[in-house]
Amino acid sequence: MTIGKTENGSALTLALEGRLDTSTAPELEKTLKESLPGVSELTLDFAGLEYISSAGLRVLLSAQKTMNRQGGMKLVRVREIIMEIFEVTGFSEILTVE
């Protein structure tokens, strides 16, 4: 997985490419932990994300909890195959998908 980072003041966009699974979720977790302080608007660009497992969902839930306290978080350009996973797990209700 690769993570592209774009910062604009207190707005941060992370563009994910590849697979968010057991082996790559810790990378995203680390990036979020380092980058989220001071961020009030987090955008996750999922255009390049091909796969997500529960390890990835755990990191998203944790990020959502953090952002509920310090601003907001949204997901953009989510592929249908990933959207189906969100729907099955109830994550489509928790996350803001645009």
Place this chain on the structure above:
Amino acid sequence: MLTPITNEWKGLAVPGNLEAVQGFVEECLDAGGASMKTQMQMSVAVEEVFINIAHYAYAPGTGEAVVTVTLSGSPAAAAITFRDKGVPYDPLANSDPDVTLSADEREIGGLGIFMTKKLVDEMSYEYRDGENVLTLRKLL
């Protein structure tokens, strides 16, 4: 396809082998004509089950897992079976997480097996001859 075809993968149940197992299952499903969507859903299910075995079955040691994929016809379906000789553990005995809760109320974790159940058509477990035997069935 009139006669079911079975392929087998055998190796250590460690997280480092997940890709090999997913690759093996994908190849089998591809040969069975499964759609990309089905392949991805089964890949997620395989990850949840295999990682569970890798983390808990032989903890704190390691041991072997055997994964078989059986393709059968009319209706076209795949059965993926995971066998290990670790501690008896029935993942279906756990209650499902409440997926209607908000982010702040939701626990982090406990989702894997729930997701797996939702992604397959049938999931069954038995403890047989000293082995955990977990089978996922999916129509292709």
